Amino acid sequence: METTEIGEVRHVTCCVIGCGPAGAMLGLMLAREGVDVLVLEKHADFLRDFRGDTLHPSTMQIMDELGLADGLLELRHTKARKIQARLPGRTITVADLGRLKTRYPHITFMPQWDFLDYVTGEAMRYPNFRLEMNAEAKELIEENGVIRGVRYETPDGPREARALLTVAADGRSSPFREQAGLKMVSTSPPIDVLWFRLSRREGDPEDTFGSAGNGRFMAVINRGDYWQIAYVIRKGEYRSVRAGGLEAFRRSVGETIPEFAGRTGELRDWEAVKLLTVQADRLRRWYRPGLLCIGDAAHAMSPVGGVGINLAVADAVAAANALAVPLGAGRVRSRDLMVVQLRRWLPTRAIQTLQSFAQRRVISSSLRPDGAPSLPAPARALLRLGPVRGLPARIIAFGIWPEHVKRREPSARTGRTPVGRKESVK
Numbered sequence: 001m002e003t004t005e006i007g008e009v010r011h012v013t014c015c016v017i018g019c020g021p022a023g024a025m026l027g028l029m030l031a032r033e034g035v036d037v038l039v040l041e042k043h044a045d046f047l048r049d050f051r052g053d054t055l056h057p058s059t060m061q062i063m064d065e066l067g068l069a070d071g072l073l074e075l076r077h078t079k080a081r082k083i084q085a086r087l088p089g090r091t092i093t094v095a096d097l098g099r100l101k102t103r104y105p106h107i108t109f110m111p112q113w114d115f116l117d118y119v120t121g122e123a124m125r126y127p128n129f130r131l132e133m134n135a136e137a138k139e140l141i142e143e144n145g146v147i148r149g150v151r152y153e154t155p156d157g158p159r160e161a162r163a164l165l166t167v168a169a170d171g172r173s174s175p176f177r178e179q180a181g182l183k184m185v186s187t188s189p190p191i192d193v194l195w196f197r198l199s200r201r202e203g204d205p206e207d208t209f210g211s212a213g214n215g216r217f218m219a220v221i222n223r224g225d226y227w228q229i230a231y232v233i234r235k236g237e238y239r240s241v242r243a244g245g246l247e248a249f250r251r252s253v254g255e256t257i258p259e260f261a262g263r264t265g266e267l268r269d270w271e272a273v274k275l276l277t278v279q280a281d282r283l284r285r286w287y288r289p290g291l292l293c294i295g296d297a298a299h300a301m302s303p304v305g306g307v308g309i310n311l312a313v314a315d316a317v318a319a320a321n322a323l324a325v326p327l328g329a330g331r332v333r334s335r336d337l338m339v340v341q342l343r344r345w346l347p348t349r350a351i352q353t354l355q356s357f358a359q360r361r362v363i364s365s366s367l368r369p370d371g372a373p374s375l376p377a378p379a380r381a382l383l384r385l386g387p388v389r390g391l392p393a394r395i396i397a398f399g400i401w402p403e404h405v406k407r408r409e410p411s412a413r414t415g416r417t418p419v420g421r422k423e424s425v426k
């Protein structure tokens with residue numbers, strides 16, 4: 001580190017902006033490959049409520065390949081094998097993950113902050129991994145058309161990180177895309193989501209389920225001692241829901257899920273109800289010389305299917321697989337960055353298309369007064385066919401193109417032997 005008139009300057013091989021699931025996993029995987037990596041996180045901790053807490057089998061498989069799945073599963077979590085939909089008069093199984101051939105045939109629900117604490121804790125076993133909390137990236141450093149790092153603020157003053165590669169993993173509001181001139185394709189999802197909690201009580205079901213009726217759609221997730229509930233509203237309806245008053249909101253929850261009617265009083269004020277403005281977009285190009293965007297910064301996902309965290313992790317794996325060797329060799333070409341986008345663009349685009357279909361044809365239809373979720377007849381007929389019946393479970397579990405941790409011969413690594421816990425080093 002050197003000190004200049006603009007503050008301290010760190011020189012690293014890779015600087016990752018943002019320590020969400022994408023940034024934390026990329027930091028861990030690059031450090032494991034011997035790459036010098038600095039991760040900047042603007043918050044002092046990972047405590048954020050109602051985030052992507054849904055680890056799908058694809059992510060558990062990756063953690064397994066890293067030798068970290070067993071340790072992760074020692075943390076507090078719940079599991080769901082089946083996703084069910086309660087419709088007026090009947091319950092249907094939307095996806096049965098229990099039938100899939102995998103060591104992890106379930107969705108693992110775990111607070112995102114626990115996941116991030118665990119991943120960064122493992123990353124810190126490598127001396128070439130550095131995490132700076134309370135470090136807010138402000139501006140990319142550009143020289144001769146190439147991104148050379150980032151200026152950032154810390155409680156001790158401004159700093160610069162100079163890097164061969166800067167990765168924007170700073171989530172769906174990333175300002176660095178615009179700063180880098182990367183163009184966005186935005187869609188307009190027809191829904192927003194209100195998140196809240198209700199207690200779980202003796203005799204409650206174990207399942208995680210969706211419930212539709214009375215022009216309402218709710219997703220209800222078993223989080224052990226409480227239910228995490230997504231109450232879906234039409235885009236822009238939040239103001240009128242608020243204007244209708246808390247009592248009307250509580251009543252509507254109780255009407256949609258009658259067994260919860262007696263506990264909606266736990267929603268004491270609107271502070272207990274968090275609005276998620278559903279956003280779905282993607283960058284046309286995820287990179288330019290010296291810069292790569294991954295995770296929500298490259299593609300904000302709708303919460304439908306709980307895929308956001310899993311796609312962010314998959315992007316990180318694809319990026320580490322493609323870039324560890326070029327980074328170790330000290331030369332990252334645009335072609336190397338393009339490989340990451342080429343691997344991840346189609347799976348992301350395909351999932352966004354499916355989410356858009358589910359939002360418009362299934363969820364929105366259930367938000368009409370007396371509406372109920374319905375699939376078009378051809379889709380219903382298709383899903384009755386044997387080989388296609390398991391498709392929703394497979395797509396939820398593995399996405400379209402699952403990523404795997406590349407096993408490299410030691411000689412192909414970056415020259416430095418990764419250190420750390422033996423079982424976490426492959």
Ligand SMILES: Cc1cc2nc3c(=O)[nH]c(=O)nc-3n(C[C@H](O)[C@H](O)[C@H](O)COP(=O)(O)OP(=O)(O)OC[C@H]3O[C@@H](n4cnc5c(N)ncnc54)[C@H](O)[C@@H]3O)c2cc1C
Binds near residue numbers: 017040043308309310
């Ligand atoms: C309310 C809500 C509910 C959700 N529910 C689900 C769900 O059930 N299932 C699911 O899979 N997904 C869900 N998602 C989406 C999921 O959380 C994201 O897709 C996932 O976290 C994306 O990971 P990421 O690492 O790309 O970005 P993020 O998780 O957004 O992480 C970005 C990180 O960068 C940091 N950061 C931002 N700007 C800067 C800066 N300038 N300098 C330094 N650090 C910075 C942020 O503090 C953050 O830690 C939800 C999202 C929200 C907002």
